[in-house]
């Protein structure tokens with residue numbers, strides 16, 4: 001049992017059709033020659049065709065954006081568990097492995113494009129973990145817990161009313177495996193017994209991140225990702241010029257497609 005085996009270096013795709021096939025089979029692909037955000041969105045449209053329901057840039061990942069969003073989040077009230085978000089978390093440490101948009105529950109995007117506009121001079125390598133493979137590298141009792149016990153996926157400031165298991169097969173027959181730092185048991189008597197499973201899930205994800213394969217996206221390269229199946233993030237960096245766009249896509253397979261703007265920062 002070795003969680004590091006869940007870390008994936010995506011293969012390179014030479015066309016939108018090849019990228020689509022790789023993402024379907026292996027969870028991710030890398031494409032190159034993407035000049036800007038518009039080109040990234042055009043690629044998503046070419047790749048997903050009539051299956052694409054919605055696409056748009058959601059996050060500018062840079063030190064300056066982190067500082068701006070962090071100041072807003074720091075002023076927001078703590079949630080019922082006393083938790084706050086740190087959107088300006090020190091960029092020199094690795095990010096927690098996560099699916100983008102976890103705060104939006106069923107409306108999280110099922111496709112994700114990570115466009116490297118400008119890489120860090122050093123550091124900032126990307127990692128991708130195959131959530132399904134990760135579940136195969138944890139003890140059977142944790143695997144059972146992940147598939148069967150509904151947990152709370154709420155992020156501070158974004159309460160979700162409907163708990164659901166870490167892993168599930170969606171109505172569109174897609175496997176969804178979730179990980180982020182705010183996973184918590186549903187409040188109640190079973191809470192004490194459930195925390196150790198969540199802590200073990202965090203430990204498995206961190207082991208895969210820290211000991212597994214990583215890769216570097218150069219300028220104009222883009223990772224195309226199944227955001228349901230894969231967890232992603234980056235290792236530490238301190239280059240103020242680093243810039244990556246996170247572009248979210250929803251297909252006909254998505255559990256739910258949001259109709260309005262998605263604001264993950266809040267006011």
Ligand SMILES: [Fe+2]
Pocket residue numbers: 098099100232233246
């Ligand atoms: Fe992300």
